[in-house]
Amino acid sequence: MTDATLQPSSPATAKVETPFQRFRTEFFESRIASGAFVVLVIIILLAILAPWITPQNPYDLAQVDVLDGRLPPGSEAFAGYTMWLGSDGAGRDLYSAILYGLRISISVGLASGVIALLIGMAVGLIAAYVGGRTEAVIMRVVDLQLSFPASLVALMLVAALGKGVDKIILALVVAQWAYYARTVRATALVERGKEYVEAAQCLGLSKMRVVFRHILPNCLAPLIVVGTVQTASAVSLEATLSFLGVGLPQTEPSLGVLIANGFEYMLSGRYWISVFPGIALLLTVASINLVGDHLRDVLNPRLKK
Amino acid sequence: MTAVLEVSGLKTHFFTHAGVVKAVDGVDFTVSKGEVMGLVGESGSGKSITGFSILGLIDQPGRIVEGAIRFNGEDIANAPEAKLKAIRGNKISMIFQDPMMTLNPVLRIDTQMMEAILAHEAVPKKEAWERSRDALGLVGIPSPEERLRAYPHQLSGGMRQRVSIAIAFLNKPDLIIADEPTTALDVTIQAQIIYEAQKLTRQTGTAMIWITHDLAVVAGLADRISVMYAGRIVEQGQTDDVIDRPLHPYTVGLLGSVPTANNRGERLFQIEGMTPNMLALPEGCAFAPRCGSASAACKVPPPVEHIADRELRCYHPQAQVAAQ
Known part of the structure; x- marks a missing residue:
């Protein structure tokens, strides 16, 4: 902790650095993290802007021409535009399909990440603050959940629920909430024992206020880290499920579906159908992970120089 | 009495x-x-x-x-x-031993002081802020307006304990x-x-x-x-x-x-x-x-x-x- 010593009554200290500003300076000190952050921002922008910057809407069957199928990168489509990354078996322009796929992959990852985070956070906070039997029951459920691999849980659920974006989000939430719950509980337990919580109770503040206003903000650092890493793993988990054919339907191709589609053509030399979506997936997951990794370095006081 | x-x-x-x-x-x-x-x-x-x-x-x-x-x-x-x-x-209010620990590290001083007032009295935020400022002045903290905007880590130990005392006296x-x-x-x-x-x-x-x-x-x-x-x-x-x-x-x-001073040099x-x-x-x-x-x-x-x-x-x- 930097000891910003105070010269009494010096107006120069009037400009107070907020924790966020300090965090920002520290985060961008690392080149790798800054690079990963830039890549991530570009990927997200591409995904958001997909409808405006792609020549084809791969979901609109009227725009997809089977005659364009399996064209190598750089070929010209029947409609006249160039397919810089080639096309897949159904005649979808891969560049367009990848951007639309990113849209789905990222939004599925984010949605499931946010929902799992909210559920896990609430459950973990309750466990830590209430304690006793409630905590024991909650944490045994969490342990049980974590004793299964996330992919297995998600696979079983999707197999039972069927295909669809909402179902896959549900499956990912079920597979991942426990990680958040465990992290929040562990941090909240430590924070709960600290004197400022006792001091807040001595001020006569309500329980809700103590939990959400005092304990929760102090648990955010590890939560942000777990959140980014878990979002990356949600993206790759979704790709895994889609690749296995139990995730998203063929009509809404995510990156996993695209890779799976190209798989059968791999040995016939048509590498691009699988490889380009694969690179997109790799870049997305790696950049999120790198950002998350560096967040942990910055936010963990124990790793501070 | x-x-x-x-x-x-x-x-x-x-x-x-x-x-x-x-x-x-x-x-x-x-x-x-x-x-x-x-x-x-x-x-x-x-x-x-x-x-x-x-x-x-x-x-x-x-x-x-x-x-x-x-x-x-x-x-x-x-x-x-x-x-x-x-x-x-x-x-009844309380002052704790370690001023490094009793203030919430992620909340600004003004937030922590004002919520102590607002938890017990329905007063306008402006009034709560003014009372917090006056309380800081009362415990000998120079330029209280600035300190109110500070985070606990920006204050020294003695300063933080003064803040804790000010909080304890806030609601009289x-x-x-x-x-x-x-x-x-x-x-x-x-x-x-x-x-x-x-x-x-x-x-x-x-x-x-x-x-x-x-x-x-x-x-x-x-x-x-x-x-x-x-x-x-x-x-x-x-x-x-x-x-x-x-x-x-x-x-x-x-x-x-x-x-x-009376037993200097002797075994205590x-x-x-x-x-x-x-x-x-x-x-x-x-x-x-x-x-x-x-x-x-x-x-x-x-x-x-x-x-x-x-x-x-x-x-x-x-x-x-x-x-x-």
Whole structure:
């Protein structure tokens, strides 16, 4: 902790650095993290802007021409535009399909990440603050959940629920909430024992206020880290499920579906159908992970120089 | 003088797996308006638990098993949580030992001060802010407007303790419980903090319980002193009386172990033995095994004796010894 010593009554200290500003300076000190952050921002922008910057809407069957199928990168489509990354078996322009796929992959990852985070956070906070039997029951459920691999849980659920974006989000939430719950509980337990919580109770503040206003903000650092890493793993988990054919339907191709589609053509030399979506997936997951990794370095006081 | 707080027969026990820990075992004292009472004792003697019992903040597996805590005439021992919440931070507030830990690191000073006001009074935010600023000024913090915008890590330890004191005085409480508020500070800051606290109690008429293990601190600050040992108050009286003519052998020992200019170079007096295990207290007087004057009579718990306006739990008052 930097000891910003105070010269009494010096107006120069009037400009107070907020924790966020300090965090920002520290985060961008690392080149790798800054690079990963830039890549991530570009990927997200591409995904958001997909409808405006792609020549084809791969979901609109009227725009997809089977005659364009399996064209190598750089070929010209029947409609006249160039397919810089080639096309897949159904005649979808891969560049367009990848951007639309990113849209789905990222939004599925984010949605499931946010929902799992909210559920896990609430459950973990309750466990830590209430304690006793409630905590024991909650944490045994969490342990049980974590004793299964996330992919297995998600696979079983999707197999039972069927295909669809909402179902896959549900499956990912079920597979991942426990990680958040465990992290929040562990941090909240430590924070709960600290004197400022006792001091807040001595001020006569309500329980809700103590939990959400005092304990929760102090648990955010590890939560942000777990959140980014878990979002990356949600993206790759979704790709895994889609690749296995139990995730998203063929009509809404995510990156996993695209890779799976190209798989059968791999040995016939048509590498691009699988490889380009694969690179997109790799870049997305790696950049999120790198950002998350560096967040942990910055936010963990124990790793501070 | 009217009594703000009357504690009588307070017993707070902890029911652990290893047995019952009688952390506070029959404590009586009274604090009047504007009075500072020093509650002195070693670590583990139950002084902090006494403070938390008053606020009703005893965590499982502990609870108040017996006794009354009359605050402004009303018994608040085992009162419902809603009632205690209205008292905490409003009528009775607390100052903690470590100012590094008692302020929430992620909230700005103004947030933390204003919520202390807003938790008890429905006043406009602007007024809460102004009162916070004035309170900071009152404890001697320069340019309070700027400090209000600061985060705790931007303030020094002494500054943070001043903030804690300002928060404690914010709602003009009737009683403040200060739990070793100067222990974590260096000596010069300690003196300043004591000065501020003393000044404020005089100005506002707030009563104060100053919990400490440091007799030197309470000697200059408190009006009355209560000495605690193993969950009981063993001696109680006006500060001057207790310091000048200690009656209980334990008080004598404590005073003897304070280094002064008079015993420079000599070996410092030390009370023999260790603080007793709270799970297995000796029969009768808990101090007997460490006491030079102990006799067979000490196997029976000594009753409270009133000598002039002092209270004592001992069969062997040390007045003669001290006089020699």
